[in-house]
Amino acid sequence: MQRPITVSERNFLNISVDCVVFGFDDNQLKVLLIEQDKLSETHIPMSALPGDHVYIGEDLDEAANRVLKELTGIQGLYLKQFHAFGNPDRTKGEKDSQWLRQVRKDPDAHIVTIGYYSLVRMEDFNPVASSFAKNTDWVDVNDIPDLAFDHNEILDYALEHLRADTENNHISFELLPKKFTLGQLQQLHELILDKKLDKRNFRKSIKKLDELIPLNEKQTGVYHKPAQLYSFERNEDK
Amino acid sequence: MQRPITVSERNFLNISVDCVVFGFDDNQLKVLLIEQDKLSETHIPMSALPGDHVYIGEDLDEAANRVLKELTGIQGLYLKQFHAFGNPDRTKGEKDSQWLRQVRKDPDAHIVTIGYYSLVRMEDFNPVASSFAKNTDWVDVNDIPDLAFDHNEILDYALEHLRADTENNHISFELLPKKFTLGQLQQLHELILDKKLDKRNFRKSIKKLDELIPLNEKQTGVYHKPAQLYSFERNEDK
DNA sequence: ACAAAAGTGTTGGAGATACACCCATGA
DNA sequence: TCATGGGTGTATCTCCAACACTTTTGT
Numbered sequence: 001m002q003r004p005i006t007v008s009e010r011n012f013l014n015i016s017v018d019c020v021v022f023g024f025d026d027n028q029l030k031v032l033l034i035e036q037d038k039l040s041e042t043h044i045p046m047s048a049l050p051g052d053h054v055y056i057g058e059d060l061d062e063a064a065n066r067v068l069k070e071l072t073g074i075q076g077l078y079l080k081q082f083h084a085f086g087n088p089d090r091t092k093g094e095k096d097s098q099w100l101r102q103v104r105k106d107p108d109a110h111i112v113t114i115g116y117y118s119l120v121r122m123e124d125f126n127p128v129a130s131s132f133a134k135n136t137d138w139v140d141v142n143d144i145p146d147l148a149f150d151h152n153e154i155l156d157y158a159l160e161h162l163r164a165d166t167e168n169n170h171i172s173f174e175l176l177p178k179k180f181t182l183g184q185l186q187q188l189h190e191l192i193l194d195k196k197l198d199k200r201n202f203r204k205s206i207k208k209l210d211e212l213i214p215l216n217e218k219q220t221g222v223y224h225k226p227a228q229l230y231s232f233e234r235n236e237d238k
Numbered sequence: 239m240q241r242p243i244t245v246s247e248r249n250f251l252n253i254s255v256d257c258v259v260f261g262f263d264d265n266q267l268k269v270l271l272i273e274q275d276k277l278s279e280t281h282i283p284m285s286a287l288p289g290d291h292v293y294i295g296e297d298l299d300e301a302a303n304r305v306l307k308e309l310t311g312i313q314g315l316y317l318k319q320f321h322a323f324g325n326p327d328r329t330k331g332e333k334d335s336q337w338l339r340q341v342r343k344d345p346d347a348h349i350v351t352i353g354y355y356s357l358v359r360m361e362d363f364n365p366v367a368s369s370f371a372k373n374t375d376w377v378d379v380n381d382i383p384d385l386a387f388d389h390n391e392i393l394d395y396a397l398e399h400l401r402a403d404t405e406n407n408h409i410s411f412e413l414l415p416k417k418f419t420l421g422q423l424q425q426l427h428e429l430i431l432d433k434k435l436d437k438r439n440f441r442k443s444i445k446k447l448d449e450l451i452p453l454n455e456k457q458t459g460v461y462h463k464p465a466q467l468y469s470f471e472r473n474e475d476k
Numbered sequence: 477a478c479a480a481a482a483g484t485g486t487t488g489g490a491g492a493t494a495c496a497c498c499c500a501t502g503a
Numbered sequence: 504t505c506a507t508g509g510g511t512g513t514a515t516c517t518c519c520a521a522c523a524c525t526t527t528t529g530t
Contacts, residue, residue, distance in 0.1 A: 013294045015251055015324075015350050056251045056348050060324030084322045084352045086253075086298030110294050112253050114322045114350075183481070200484070201520065223529035224480040421508065438511070439493065461502035462507040 012109035017064040018051030018151065019079060020115065020158035021072075022141070022192075023122035026184065029141050029191040030122065031155060034071055034133035036148065039102040045134065046095055048148035049155065051113060052131075064116040072136050073128040079116040082161045083154075086112040090150040099148065103132055113149075117158040119171065124178065166192045169209060179215055181227035182206065250344055254351040255302040256289030256389065257317060258396035259310075260379070260430075261360035264422065267379050267429040268360065269393060272309055272371035274386065277340040283372065284333055286386035287393065289351060290369075302354040310374050311366040317354040320399045321392075324350040328388040337386065341370055351387075355396040357409065362416065404430045417453055419465035420444065 021032040036045040050071040054063040060081065069075040088110045091100060100107035127136040139145070144155060165171040166189055186202045206212060211233045219226040259270040274283040288309040292301040298319065307313040326348045329338060338345035365374040377383070382393060403409040404427055424440045444450060449471045457464040 013253055013292065015253060054251065054324070054350070057326045058324075058348075059326060060322060060350065063324075081322060084298060084319060086292070086296075086301075086352070088295045088297060110296075112292070112298065112350075112352075114324070181482085198520070198522085199482090200522085203483080205519090219482095221529090222481080225482045225527035227482055419509085436494070437509090438495085441510080443492085457509095459502090460508080463500035463509045465509055 012106045014106070014109045014111045015054045016051050016111050016113040017054055017060060017067055018049045018085075018113050018115050018154055019064055019068045020049055020117040020155055021068070021074065021077070022117065022119045022158075022162060023125070023138050024119070024188050024191055025122045026187060027191070028122075029188075030138035031141055031144065032072060032074070032127060033137050033139050033144075033147070034129060035135040035137065036099060037132055037134040039099070043098060043102065044095060046099070046148040047137070047139070047145055049151045050133065050136075051151075054114075060114055061116075064114070070131045071129070071133045073130065074120075074125050077118045077120055077125075079118045080161075081114060081116050083115045083157055084112060085115060085150060085154060086110075087150065093149070096149050113154070115154050115158060117162060119162065121178070121180075162192055169206065179217070179229045179231045181219060181229060183227055185230075250347045252344075252347045252349045253292045254289050254349055255292055255298060255305055256287045256323075256351050256353050256392055257302055257306045258287055258353065258355040258393055259306065259312065259315070260355065260357045260396075260400060261363070261376050262357070262426050262429055263360045264425060265429070267426075268376040269379055269382065270310060270312070270365060271375050271377050271382075271385070272367060273373040273375065274337060275370055275372040277337070281336060281340065282333060284337070284386040285375070285377070285383055287389045288371065288374075289389075292352075298352055299354075302352070308369045309367070309371040311368065312358075312363050315356045315358055315363075317356045318399075319352060319354050321353045321395055322350060323353060323388060323392060324348075325388065331387070334387050351392070353392050353396060355400060357400065359416070359418075401430055417455070417467045417469045419457055419467060421465055423468075 019032075023030045023032060032050065033047045034050050035047050038045045050068050052067040052071065054060060055066075058066070061079065064079045064081075065075060068077075068079070090113075091097070091109075091111050097107060122138060127138075129136045141159065144152065146152065147155070162171070171192075182203055185206065186197055186199065189202070190197055213231045213233055215229045215231055217229045219229060257270075261268045261270060270288065271285045272288050273285050276283045288306050290305040290309065292298060293304075296304070299317065302317045302319075303313060306315075306317070328351075329335070329347075329349050335345060360376055365376075367374045379397065382390065384390065385393070400409070409430075420441055423444065424435055424437065427440070428435055451469045451471055453467045453469055455467045457467060
């Protein structure tokens with residue numbers, strides 16, 4: 001049974017958003033992490049997902065976009081909400097507390113966070129650290145270090161959602177950018193699902209989607225047969 | 239003795255949970271609503287989903303269970319988180335503001351709410367209104383009135399999730415209570431999905447689930463062939 | 477000419493769908 | 504004995520998985 005918190009403990013309840021931005025190129029699936037600024041001699045900076053408080057009066061989706069932009073400079077991508085994380089101990093690790101004492105007025109607050117994820121071609125975005133992010137890094141999903149707070153758990157959860165969406169071909173028209181070849185799209189699915197797919201079967205299933213639009217354009221500058229380029233129809237781009 | 243505080247007293251960004259409890263009997267799918275207490279001459283009470291603030295230091299899942307119990311007396315059911323709603327205007331309707339001014343210290347706070355849903359046999363639970371709920375009602379899903387806040391939207395969203403879970407047979411062992419006949423289970427699926435299902439095919443697909451346990455027990459007191467009773471194995475009951 | 481990825485159809489099997497009759501009980 | 508829902512099997516069809524060769528370009 002939860003012990004009620006009393007006023008004398010001077011605690012707060014805050015809301016944040018955390019963004020899991022998956023990035024891919026032709027053979028890698030990575031996640032965009034930020035590295036915390038080193039704040040003092042004793043402080044050991046950690047890596048973390050880009051995330052920060054929601055403003056009062058701000059919509060959650062907008063907050064996710066704003067926070068991502070403030071910390072990494074990245075904007076204009078579709079962020080999909082996937083889960084809320086509210087364990088009161090999620091920010092109570094020793095390193096986490098140390099960090100929060102330096103950057104927050106209420107370091108002991110209970111912070112509920114709303115998780116968002118997205119998927120982009122890495123080459124289309126060039127993250128630049130700012131605010132309390134010292135650096136940004138694309139880190140391979142198979143090589144994720146210990147992250148701040150419960151961000152490892154949030155990341156695992158996001159990956160599950162990404163895989164489920166990919167299996168159902170929901171991913172593509174919501175989360176994919178610009179134009180691509182079917183080969184690239186297949187590589188992407190293989191990266192996400194972590195298994196090989198049959199080329200002909202993949203093409204059959206993907207071509208059934210009427211969101212898939214063949215462009216009047218072919219690949220150039222490749223030393224093999226150039227591929228048809230495709231795009232996904234965006235339902236509601238902002 | 240100090241009383242528990244909620245965020246509302248310290249902050250203007252609050253967190254609440256709202257519970258969408260679907261109830262069924264043999265031919266109806268309903269939702270548990272509460273009716274707000276009438277607070278003054280001019281106040282027009284509305285119906286709403288059971289929901290209230292999360293305490294500081296309280297886990298979201300626990301909060302959902304506590305809040306549901308406080309308002310309706312119902313406890314011990316599996317509540318599944320499905321979405322966070324954070325539109326800053328979601329509590330700014332005129333009637334909503336009027337209500338909040340009477341029951342909250344900071345009626346103008348921005349309230350982010352986390353939606354939970356569940357599914358129960360109505361006969362297994364007997365809701366009793368308390369706290370700021372004046373009454374509780376099981377209301378048919380096809381006959382939902384205008385609700386407080388954005389609760390109509392939350393309810394629609396919950397129904398979508400319920401349907402998706404039902405189609406994939408995820409629903410059953412997570413959200414279903416006690417023992418039932420296959421006929422009842424089929425009726426339930428038909429209610430939720432709003433379409434007829436083939437009896438033999440339904441039984442085939444449902445019998446493949448190894449969470450389905452036949453009990454050493456048959457229906458009694460019915461004036462037709464008594465049905466075998468079944469139960470679902472709970473993975474992790476609390 | 478060669479290397480590299482693009483592009484293309486058919487077959488077999490598994491799983492989903494359609495469909496009709498007898499059974500056990502209480503009234 | 505009748506009304507009511509319980510309970511069962513088969514034939515067809517649709518969807519998914521497996522599989523190999525030709526084409527186009529740059530080097």
